[in-house]
Amino acid sequence: MIRELRRHWRFWLITASLSMQAQLTYRLGSVGFLIGKAIRLVFFFAFVVAVFDHVQTVAGYSLMETALFFLTFNIVDMVAQIFFRGVYNARRTVSEGDFDFYLIQPVSPLLRMVCSSVDMLDVVTLIPVLVMTVLVLQRLPPLGFEHGLIYAALTANAVVLVFAIHVAVAALTVRTQELENAIWIYRDVMFMGRFPVDVYAAPVRWALTFGLPIAVMTSFPAKAFLGRLSPAWIGYAFGLSAVVLGASLAFWRASVARYTSSSS
Amino acid sequence: MALALDVKGLTKDYRSPVKEPGLWGGVKALFDRRYKDTRAVDAVSFQIEEGELVGFLGANGAGKTTTLKMLAGLLTPTSGTALALGHVPWKREAAFQRRLSLVMGQRTQLWWELPALETLRLNQSIYDIPEKEFRRSLDELVDMLDLGEHLSVPVKKLSLGERMRAELAAALLHRPRLLLLDEPTIGLDVIMQKKVREFVRGYNRRTGAAILLTSHNMTDVTELCRRVIVIERGRLLYDGPLDALVARYADHKILRARFTGPIDPAKLAALGNVTSSDENRAALQVPRERVAASAAALLRDFPVADLDVEEVDIDDIVRRLFGGA
Amino acid sequence: MRKYLRAYAIALQETLQRRSTLLMDRLGGFAIVLSLYSFWNVLLGDKTSFLGYTRPEMLTYVLIISILRSFVFTGRGWQLVQEISSGKISSYLVRPLSYHGYALALDLAQKTVHVGSSALEIGLLIFIARGGVFIPRDPAAWALFFAAALMASLIFFFLEFAVSTLAFWTSESGGPLFCFELFLQFAAGAFFPLDVLPEQLRRLLSFTPFPYMVYFPARVLLQKVAPAEAVRLLGAESAWLVAATAVAVAAWSRGLRSYAAEGG
Numbered sequence: 091m092i093r094e095l096r097r098h099w100r101f102w103l104i105t106a107s108l109s110m111q112a113q114l115t116y117r118l119g120s121v122g123f124l125i126g127k128a129i130r131l132v133f134f135f136a137f138v139v140a141v142f143d144h145v146q147t148v149a150g151y152s153l154m155e156t157a158l159f160f161l162t163f164n165i166v167d168m169v170a171q172i173f174f175r176g177v178y179n180a181r182r183t184v185s186e187g188d189f190d191f192y193l194i195q196p197v198s199p200l201l202r203m204v205c206s207s208v209d210m211l212d213v214v215t216l217i218p219v220l221v222m223t224v225l226v227l228q229r230l231p232p233l234g235f236e237h238g239l240i241y242a243a244l245t246a247n248a249v250v251l252v253f254a255i256h257v258a259v260a261a262l263t264v265r266t267q268e269l270e271n272a273i274w275i276y277r278d279v280m281f282m283g284r285f286p287v288d289v290y291a292a293p294v295r296w297a298l299t300f301g302l303p304i305a306v307m308t309s310f311p312a313k314a315f316l317g318r319l320s321p322a323w324i325g326y327a328f329g330l331s332a333v334v335l336g337a338s339l340a341f342w343r344a345s346v347a348r349y350t351s352s353s354s
Numbered sequence: 355m356a357l358a359l360d361v362k363g364l365t366k367d368y369r370s371p372v373k374e375p376g377l378w379g380g381v382k383a384l385f386d387r388r389y390k391d392t393r394a395v396d397a398v399s400f401q402i403e404e405g406e407l408v409g410f411l412g413a414n415g416a417g418k419t420t421t422l423k424m425l426a427g428l429l430t431p432t433s434g435t436a437l438a439l440g441h442v443p444w445k446r447e448a449a450f451q452r453r454l455s456l457v458m459g460q461r462t463q464l465w466w467e468l469p470a471l472e473t474l475r476l477n478q479s480i481y482d483i484p485e486k487e488f489r490r491s492l493d494e495l496v497d498m499l500d501l502g503e504h505l506s507v508p509v510k511k512l513s514l515g516e517r518m519r520a521e522l523a524a525a526l527l528h529r530p531r532l533l534l535l536d537e538p539t540i541g542l543d544v545i546m547q548k549k550v551r552e553f554v555r556g557y558n559r560r561t562g563a564a565i566l567l568t569s570h571n572m573t574d575v576t577e578l579c580r581r582v583i584v585i586e587r588g589r590l591l592y593d594g595p596l597d598a599l600v601a602r603y604a605d606h607k608i609l610r611a612r613f614t615g616p617i618d619p620a621k622l623a624a625l626g627n628v629t630s631s632d633e634n635r636a637a638l639q640v641p642r643e644r645v646a647a648s649a650a651a652l653l654r655d656f657p658v659a660d661l662d663v664e665e666v667d668i669d670d671i672v673r674r675l676f677g678g679a
Numbered sequence: 680m681r682k683y684l685r686a687y688a689i690a691l692q693e694t695l696q697r698r699s700t701l702l703m704d705r706l707g708g709f710a711i712v713l714s715l716y717s718f719w720n721v722l723l724g725d726k727t728s729f730l731g732y733t734r735p736e737m738l739t740y741v742l743i744i745s746i747l748r749s750f751v752f753t754g755r756g757w758q759l760v761q762e763i764s765s766g767k768i769s770s771y772l773v774r775p776l777s778y779h780g781y782a783l784a785l786d787l788a789q790k791t792v793h794v795g796s797s798a799l800e801i802g803l804l805i806f807i808a809r810g811g812v813f814i815p816r817d818p819a820a821w822a823l824f825f826a827a828a829l830m831a832s833l834i835f836f837f838l839e840f841a842v843s844t845l846a847f848w849t850s851e852s853g854g855p856l857f858c859f860e861l862f863l864q865f866a867a868g869a870f871f872p873l874d875v876l877p878e879q880l881r882r883l884l885s886f887t888p889f890p891y892m893v894y895f896p897a898r899v900l901l902q903k904v905a906p907a908e909a910v911r912l913l914g915a916e917s918a919w920l921v922a923a924t925a926v927a928v929a930a931w932s933r934g935l936r937s938y939a940a941e942g943g
Contacts, residue, residue, distance in 0.1 A: 101479045108476060112467040115508070122854020126861045133865040140875045141722065144730065149721045187461040194426050194456055196448040197480045278707025282714040289721040291807070294713065350444060351430040 101197050102205060109175075109207040124211045131164065131215065134284065149288040154229050155316060159286045161223045163308040166248045167280060168219065172212040174256040176204050177273050180263040189264070193350070200342055203260045204253070233317050240324065244311035250331045251307050258338040261345040283308030303330055356440075358532050358564030359402040359425065363434035366395040366420050366588075394420045396588035397434065404531070405562040407555070409569070409579030409596070417588040418568045422534045425566070426456040439532050452481055455530035459537035462517065463524055464509045470520035471505040474527055481528035488527070495523040498553055515546035522553065533557075535567040539574055551577055604666045607645050609638040611652060612660040625651055634659075639666075682776065683784040690788035701796065709800040712745040715870065716804060730874045735813040736901050742801050742812065743897040744869055749793035751832045751892050752864065754839035755782040756856050763846035763938075772935070779840070779931070786836060813901060820902050823909050827896040830916050834888055835863075837920075837927040844927070847934030868894030888919040 113120055138160055142153040151159070176183070180203060183189050192199040227238070259272045279302060287295055287305035298305040306327050313319040372388045395417040402408055412418050423429040425436060427443035427450070436443060441450035464473045478488045496502065499519040504512060512520065518538070526533070538554065539547040555578055558565050569575055575582060575596070582599060584592040592599055609626070613634040622628055625648045626640040640648045645663060652658060694701065719737045723729045732740065759782065762768045771778050805812050815821065842859045845852035864870060866889035873881055873894045884890050895912060898904050904912065 097479070097482055101476070104476050104479050108465060108468060108472055111472070112465060115467045116851045116854070118849055119851030119854035122851070122856070122858045126854075126858035129858065129862050129865070133870075137871055137875060140877070144875075145722060145724075148718075187458065188463070190423075190426075190428050190456075190458075190461070191463045193428055193446065194451060194454060195477075195480050196451040196482075272703060275703040275707040279710040281711050285714060285718050290714070290717045291720075294717065347430070350428060351432075 098198060098201060102201065105202075105206040106208040110210045113210055120211055124214060127211065127215050131219070134160065149286055151286055151288070154226055155312070156286065157226050158223070158230065158312045158315065159309060160284055161219055161226060162245065162312045163283045164219045165216070165223065165245060166252060166307055166311075167283070168212045168216045169249050170252040170256065172209050172216065174204050174253060175207045175209045176202070177256045177260050177263075179207065180260050180273070181267070184264060184267055189349075193346075199346065200257065200260070200339075203264075204256055227315070230316070233315070237315050237317060241311050241315040244314050244324065244327055247327055247331050248307040248311060251303060251334060254331070254335040254338040257335075257342050261338065261342040264342075264349050265345040280304060280308075286312070303334070306330060356404050357401055357437070358404045358406070358439060359400070359566070360437040361401070361425070361434070362399045362436070364395055364398045364421065364424060364431050364436055365393070365433045366417075366424060366429065367432045368392050368394050393588055395424070395431070395585075398585060398588070398590045399434075400583055400590065400593050402564050402566060404564050405558070406581065407558045407565045407567070407579055409575040409582040410566055410585075411568070411575065411582055412585040412591075416585050418585065419536055421585070422456065422536055422566070422568065426454060426534055427451070428456075452528060453531040454534075455525040455528070455532075456534045457521060457525045457536065457538055459518070459540035462509075462521055464517065464520060466510050467508055469506045470509055470512075470517075470524065473509075473520075473524050474505070477524055477527050483528055491527050491529060492523075495526060498556060499523055500549065515542050515549070518542060518546070518550060519553075522550070526557065529561060529563075531561075531563050533563050533565045535565060535569075537569055538567065539569060539571050547571060547573070554578060605642055606639045606666055607642060608662075608664040608666060609640055609645070609649060609652065610662040610664060611636055611638075611656070611658050614657040614659045617656055621655070683780050686781055686784040687788050690785045691791060694789060694792045701792065704793070705796050705800055708745060708748060708797065709803065711748075712741055712800065712804060713807075715744065716741040716808065720808075730872065731903075732872065732874075732901075733813070734810040738804070738808050738810070739813040739901060740872060740897050742804065743900060744893060745797055745801060745804070746794060747828060747831070747893050747896065748869060749797045750790055750828060751835050751867075752860070752869065753786065753789050753793060754836050754843075755786050756839040756843040756860075757853075758782070758785075759840065759843040760846045760852050760856060763843075763934075764850050764852075768938075779927075782840070783836065790832070815900055815902050817902065819906065820900055823913065824896050824900040826913060827891065827899055827916060830913075830920050831892045831896060834916070834920050834923045835892060837923040838863075838888070841923070841927040841930045844930040844934045847938050863889055863892065866890070867892035868897065872897070888916075888923065891916045891919060 135157075138156055139153070141148065142156075146152075148156050183192075183203060189199070189203070192202045227241075255276060256273070259276060262272050282290070282298065283304045287298055287309040290298065295305065310319060310323065310327050314324060369389045369391055372390055398417075398421060410418055410421070420429065424431050425438055425443055427438075427446045430444040439450060439453050441447055443450065443454075464470050465476075474492065477483075478485075483491070496505065499522060501516075501519055501523060504516045504520060505523070509517060509520065522538070535554065539550050542550065551574055554565065554567070557563065567574065567578065580596055581594065582592070582596050583590065584599070606627075608629070613636070616633065617636075619628070619631060622631065622636055622638070626638040626644070628636060629639050630637045638648065638652075649661065649663065652661065716738060719729070719732075719741065720734070723734055723737065727733060729737070759768075762771075768778075771781065839856070839859070842856050843852060845855055866884055866887065868890060869892070873884060873890060876884070891912075895904075895916065899909055
């Protein structure tokens with residue numbers, strides 16, 4: 091077991107370095123994507139700040155608090171983009187036969203499908219986001235060390251949830267072989283996480299908490315830090331991740347089994 | 355000797371959606387999708403011993419690739435069993451995967467933007483190959499495949515032949531005991547084909563790995579394989595020595611004659627199947643047992659200047675039988 | 680003309696054939712529109728208007744974003760990039776066919792399906808939203824809106840086409856294209872009315888073709904532009920259309936020349 095983990099870890103390090111090298115061979119393309127991502131970040135941030143020129147609070151949150159929601163969303167979203175990048179190529183991986191190689195070689199096909207390309211560009215954009223998050227956290231009224239800890243734990247929990255969703259999307263791609271933009275729909279829906287969940291009407295809020303748990307991923311960590319999340323909800327967040335992760339892994343296994351009994 | 359492959363009654367059905375043509379068909383398919391089943395492989399059984407190099411023949415769509423995919427563990431059969439190196443392939447156990455390799459001529463596992471050596475390094479970690487063994491394996495493959503500097507050039511800059519050889523190196527780094535080759539020479543020029551063939555033969559002899567090979571290039575088969583398995587529409591048609599297959603179908607010889615003057619084509623046709631003729635040359639296909647009589651009749655009734663008796667070309671038979679290129 | 684109609688019909692079928700892709704595309708679009716509306720709704724709070732938009736006007740703006748996302752921002756850029764870099768472009772060039780016309784026909788098919796199906800989410804949003812929706816009575820507003828939107832769509836098509844043509848010179852044109860599209864969506868007002876931006880920035884943007892993509896048609900339909908001003912801006916928009924077409928055609932023919940010179 092330990093030996094297997096170590097082997098997979100070594101494998102991941104090598105693929106990560108290979109995908110960075112491959113990315114470096116496309117300088118113009120990479121710079122374009124980098125600037126695009128920076129534009130999105132800056133524009134949205136400017137938008138949030140501009141809005142606060144006209145109002146005092148949004149859904150009861152001050153500028154700093156709203157900024158924390160927005161930054162937390164970006165951290166979770168970027169970590170997913172950095173480490174689970176492979177899902178964006180899932181359809182090509184399947185249709186060009188790379189997935190066949192994944193299946194006949196002794197490394198977990200799931201790891202290869204989801205995690206084996208690492209996006210270095212997002213590491214570059216993540217750093218300023220982290221710096222800004224620390225600055226914002228310092229400007230908020232201090233609520234004690236444990237709030238910071240819970241914030242970190244819930245953010246990590248959010249990454250687990252995002253991973254589970256990526257696994258499910260990968261499974262869907264293996265299963266249908268046609269959902270090329272399943273992951274882009276996720277990204278569109280994830281868009282809702284840019285704002286605190288409180289801006290949404292009750293039914294939407296419920297859908298984002300219990301249906302597609304975007305609120306749990308993006309709003310819960312910030313709310314916990316601000317002391318506006320009860321222990322019961324914190325428990326719910328961790329329980330949900332465990333259940334969703336279990337379900338999506340089962341779905342992945344079922345889809346691979348079906349892949350290997352159909353397709354051509 | 356131990357068995358590398360033991361296949362019994364292997365069967366595979368595919369389901370595929372049926373779409374009616376036209377716009378209305380498209381709209382209908384939105385709501386109601388129909389499927390039809392096709393049997394791609396039908397109760398195929400055979401055994402291959404370790405160290406054997408077997409050709410796997412059949413027309414396009416006969417079920418060759420499907421069978422190979424089942425033996426590699428990529429597809430689960432509808433029914434039937436198979437043991438590859440003592441494992442059930444579609445359980446995809448690591449112990450089996452470490453001793454197997456599948457090479458598909460049209461697919462690549464190499465990283466396009468990077469030198470092939472990087473993919474080899476990756477495979478080293480995938481197959482958990484110790485550094486010393488990796489070095490030895492690599493040196494050997496570089497030498498046999500004549501790869502030299504090609505491994506340190508980005509794959510996208512390699513020619514097709516160089517890429518195929520790098521592909522083979524990536525596939526064989528872990529010294530598989532069972533090698534499934536699907537069209538390894540497709541798209542290569544004649545010289546490269548020959549290189550790849552020589553390598554496959556050498557690898558088989560040196561390591562004693564079992565190799566099952568499909569190819570549309572009949573020279574691959576006639577030069578490499580003493581035994582062939584033939585399938586047609588999913589069914590096993592023949593399993594045995596290539597020579598015997600040829601003998602079974604090559605029940606004819608060719609009589610090739612040159613004449614000193616004009617001849618009557620109708621009279622010529624009475625002697626056998628005329629495959630080509632012009633003013634003063636003709637080729638006749640004659641059943642083996644009538645070769646002597648026909649040749650005598652030819653010499654007696656026609657102004658023959660020269661006469662040859664030839665065997666039918668092996669390539670030609672195989673090609674005609676199995677619809678190759 | 681007939682062949683382009685045929686291409687249109689085939690592309691229409693193909694889009695319909697991918698039922699799940701289509702459905703999920705709409706779902707993603709709906710998520711974006713819903714979150715934008717919710718955010719504005721919270722900003723409006725108890726106020727009668729925010730930045731000069733009443734609640735019904737804001738809903739109409741968001742609905743226009745929804746329609747124009749389908750109608751304006753669906754070019755063939757990525758397809759073109761892919762066809763140039765894979766060399767598939769050659770197979771069009773040898774046929775008696777204008778590639779622009781062909782691409783436009785395919786784009787139109789895509790727009791037809793997406794605009795048609797966005798009726799679904801528009802209906803849903805009107806149903807959810809409170810406070811009603813602003814619908815102009817004046818037929819002139821509608822006429823101006825359609826004219827503005829149609830030209831916006833063509834401007835986007837040709838601008839995107841021009842950026843994609845970079846693929847003739849570099850295999851990495853995906854980066855600039857991505858960057859261009861993101862910038863465009865913000866600068867066009869496809870996320871928020873440009874009124875939120877500081878005055879100087881807005882003036883700067885008014886010298887570019889971008890505000891004509893969403894912001895201008897939306898304000899025309901909301902009857903926030905005086906008729907004379909609207910006609911003047913429509914004139915400016917058509918000038919931009921001519922410019923965009925000229926740039927696209929010039930880039931295309933230069934690209935082809937360099938493509939031919941390098942032998943593909």
